[in-house]
Amino acid sequence: MQFRGQLPAHIRCGVRKIALLIACWVLPAIAMAQSSQSGFKVLALAEKGGIHKPFVDAAKIWLAHEGAADGFSVDYLETTDSINEELLSHYQVFLQLNYAPYAWTPVAMAAFQKAIDQGTIGWVGFHHATLLGEFDGYPMWPWFSSFMGGIRWKSYIATFSSAQVIVEDPSHPAMKGLGSSLRIEDEEWYTYDMSPRPNVHVLASVDEKSYTPGSKITMGDHPVVWTNPHVKARNIYIFMGHHPELFNNQAYTRLVHNSLLWAAGR
Template sequence: MKNKALVSFCLSCLLACVSLSNPAFGQNKKPAFRVVAIAEKDGGVHAPFVAAAKEWLRQQATAHNFTIDYIETTDPINDTFLANYQVFIQLNYPPYRWTDGAKAAFIRYIQEGKGGGWIGFHHATLLGEFDGFPMWPWFSEFMGGIRYVNYIPGFAKATVNVEAKAHPAMKGLPPSFEIEKEEWYSYNKSPRPNVNVLATVDEATYSPDSKIKMGGDHPVIWSNERMKARNIYIFMGHHPDLFKNEAFKTLFRNSIFWAAGHSNRNTD
């Protein structure tokens, strides 16, 4: 009996030492912040990008101690729901098919900036009349007053040039970087007069070349600083190979921490 008691005591001491030396052992740490991402159910041609994004976000959440939840429609969105999150990611969801209640809550979330930030990708500037839905005028203004015009359906490689090198979301990025496969939306005008442009695509570098161009000034990453919430739009977001692109991953990671109001971290 004495031997069993001694063994039990030694095991208890060992477990206590392991728990103290490894914070992940035993009680979990409180998350640094909470993230919610919206992506259309099934996702169609964007499903592979969403799948790759979810895996990468899982890794980031584990490495950097934040949580991430997913929704597939705007039905759950209201003030109470949004209050649970410090970052809202529009991962793959267009600015239509939103419920009226979700629209109102999201507008307050962005305009009043009550503790939350926003990251929008790709589809967030699909602004116009689609699938029988009218354009959401407020969202168009949020994106700089633009309207979607066209896209490169066959994809093109192109060079993205960083403009706002001092912005926290651009930390650690090279002056320019290549995106291998993207649709490169064109708009009825540049959003530049109404937003802080962080990066543009050089249309002269389209490969293969395309006639679908805006004619020079073509922003692809920007922030609307008229809104109180930290926000950033990143046009790229169609192809899963983006998660093999170090510049894109750095941009996405920086944006998460900036939107959440935390310091940037540039490690995987």
């Protein structure tokens, strides 16, 4: 049957109902698919007090802004008490926000190690995450030391120095847009008992000759940003992370932004 001109009213009504049903089912499905592709969830284990609290507070403000722009959300913990395999399964990135690698519960240690070894979660760690040794009555975590390249914390520049950080692998996604170097002001550069370089892939190192003021506390070969290719998880360690003013440093925030997205597989 063919109709010339306008369709009968009952047919037009049926067409509108079908179109409405399609919109109700298809459009939300498209939106959900787009959300699942772009959004991700971050679990941040954050130091809750002490000298690193200002950095953590600044990081939370910055992460809220970035999350709104890039479509990720962040949940925060201040202890490892609730960390287990089931909790970690709900997140795509674990952010170790100046939280030291000791005083973790055995369950948290086992769950974190399994997630990193098997690659079920990405990881970005900052600064205090390499405070490896015997501290506050706790032994060193051997697996975490290996994860960080087999290092042990040795010393630091207590009076702070500014320095030039040299990009060693500009092709890595975490270093995109950083150029050949970035300037970091007033950092308390850690030193270790050895360079992690033989056991990790170094992305950037600090030029100790550029320390201002100069310091006798040096390593020689001094990596400060690296990733461990021997585990399945995408992982980045960023040493710089003492002062909140770092979040006013455009090169630094680009590094953190790039690292988060790469760790999430985006």
